[in-house]
Amino acid sequence: xxxxxxxxxxxxxxxxxxxxxxxxxxxxxxxxxxxxxxxxxxxxxxxxxxxxxxxxxxxxxxxxxxxxxxxxxxxxxxxxxxxxxxxxxxxxxxxxxxxxxxxxxxxxxxxxxxxxxxxxxxxxxxxxxxxxxxxxxxxxxxxxxxxxxxxxxxxxxxxxxxxxxxxxxxxxxxxxxxxxxxxxxxxxxxxxxxxxxxxxxxxxxxxxxxxxxxxxxxxxxxxxxxxxxxxxxxxxxxxxxxxxxxxxxxxxxxxxxxxxxxxxxxxxxxxxxxxxxxxxxxxxxxxxxxxxxxxxxxxxxxxxxxxxxxxxxxxxxxxxxxxxxxxxxxxxxxxxxxxxxxxxxxxxxxxxxxxxxxxxxxxxxxxxxxxxxxxxxxxxxxxxxxxxxxxxxxxxxxxxxxxxxxxxxxxxxx
Numbered sequence: 001x002x003x004x005x006x007x008x009x010x011x012x013x014x015x016x017x018x019x020x021x022x023x024x025x026x027x028x029x030x031x032x033x034x035x036x037x038x039x040x041x042x043x044x045x046x047x048x049x050x051x052x053x054x055x056x057x058x059x060x061x062x063x064x065x066x067x068x069x070x071x072x073x074x075x076x077x078x079x080x081x082x083x084x085x086x087x088x089x090x091x092x093x094x095x096x097x098x099x100x101x102x103x104x105x106x107x108x109x110x111x112x113x114x115x116x117x118x119x120x121x122x123x124x125x126x127x128x129x130x131x132x133x134x135x136x137x138x139x140x141x142x143x144x145x146x147x148x149x150x151x152x153x154x155x156x157x158x159x160x161x162x163x164x165x166x167x168x169x170x171x172x173x174x175x176x177x178x179x180x181x182x183x184x185x186x187x188x189x190x191x192x193x194x195x196x197x198x199x200x201x202x203x204x205x206x207x208x209x210x211x212x213x214x215x216x217x218x219x220x221x222x223x224x225x226x227x228x229x230x231x232x233x234x235x236x237x238x239x240x241x242x243x244x245x246x247x248x249x250x251x252x253x254x255x256x257x258x259x260x261x262x263x264x265x266x267x268x269x270x271x272x273x274x275x276x277x278x279x280x281x282x283x284x285x286x287x288x289x290x291x292x293x294x295x296x297x298x299x300x301x302x303x304x305x306x307x308x309x310x311x312x313x314x315x316x317x318x319x320x321x322x323x324x325x326x327x328x329x330x331x332x333x334x335x336x337x338x339x340x341x342x343x344x345x346x347x348x349x350x351x352x353x354x355x356x357x358x359x360x361x362x363x364x365x366x367x368x369x370x371x372x373x374x375x376x377x378x379x380x381x382x383x384x385x386x387x388x389x390x391x392x393x394x395x396x397x398x399x400x401x402x403x404x405x406x407x408x409x410x411x412x413x414x
Contacts, residue, residue: 003073006080017151019057021178049148067105088254145315160191213244213413223413244412246323247281249312306366307338309373324372367392374399
């Protein structure tokens with residue numbers, strides 16, 4: 001039996017993926033209300049395909065809040081998501097508390113794998129007093145909105161070990177083999193830092209793309225013409241992140257940048273490049289606001305503003321560090337009507353925001369439409385109906401998902 005302890009997004013996705021690979025799974029969380037909801041098929045997170053996959057494999061997964069069910073599990077994943085505060089710093093206390101409590105219920109012969117995202121040194125600190133036979137740290141590389149696919153078909157497993165030459169326990173090895181991907185064993189600290197390294201390289205690509213796309217906007221170049229040339233360069237590659245955006249958001253990437261800065265400060269290293277990435281992200285998040293001031297407000301000093309999209313990206317319900325939320329907060333003097341298919345309630349600090357029942361209703365009598373999250377649904381709205389609802393003719397569309405003749409259309413990198 002394989003257990004996942006902590007049934008937030010991370011634990012749920014991996015538990016269901018493991019069941020889909022044919023293993024019997026115990027999903028444990030100390031919250032009995034959460035467990036009862038899961039038994040009824042009510043998931044606490046939205047992830048495309050997750051609910052459907054769970055329904056297909058309910059016979060192979062049991063949800064429980066009774067710790068006695070953990071004693072028979074020979075492979076246990078600690079899978080609680082680590083939250084971040086307003087400064088994007090990790091709060092490890094809930095994970096530490098869960099581990100301290102859960103240790104007492106594991107079989108001494110069990111293999112324990114820390115799947116939660118933790119800083120370098122965390123797993124080593126557990127190793128000193130571990131009450132289980134084997135302890136590992138595995139890097140998770142899920143992406144909100146595409147987590148099910150990445151859990152079922154991982155690119156590789158990065159596994160931190162007390163001894164990288166050690167042979168993996170049989171059930172853990174069997175579990176790894178079911179996913180048919182390369183396994184990279186390394187010391188604990190290397191694995192923990194590998195996750196941060198991956199995200200730093202991603203952020204560097206995001207930041208470079210955003211910087212050059214803005215230069216395109218001022219020079220007459222078109223970023224969409226440049227990106228294919230970069231993808232054909234072997235040093236950059238076909239899968240490089242070359243789509244201009246509104247900075248980084250969601251909390252996970254930001255967390256790793258904060259961690260790198262903290263580590264650099266602790267050990268007397270330099271992390272000015274990371275600070276530059278953070279500053280650039282904050283600057284890019286205000287792109288739509290700058291366009292509004294540059295093009296719309298000089299022509300319409302008190303506009304009615306429609307916003308499509310509030311989540312920080314598509315295929316998630318999260319508004320953590322959302323550029324849309326920051327935009328609306330910055331536009332406090334103006335009344336804003338917004339629509340997002342995954343948002344049903346307004347953040348309490350956004351007193352100037354009203355939610356519309358659908359995308360077109362948000363556009364009613366609006367002078368400007370700002371698209372902040374590129375949901376596929378938005379690209380399918382009839383441009384003629386948008387024109388009929390709006391009284392103004394401005395669209396600020398960073399991602400270029402709307403084709404609406406007759407509008408002044410502002411887009412990233414163009």
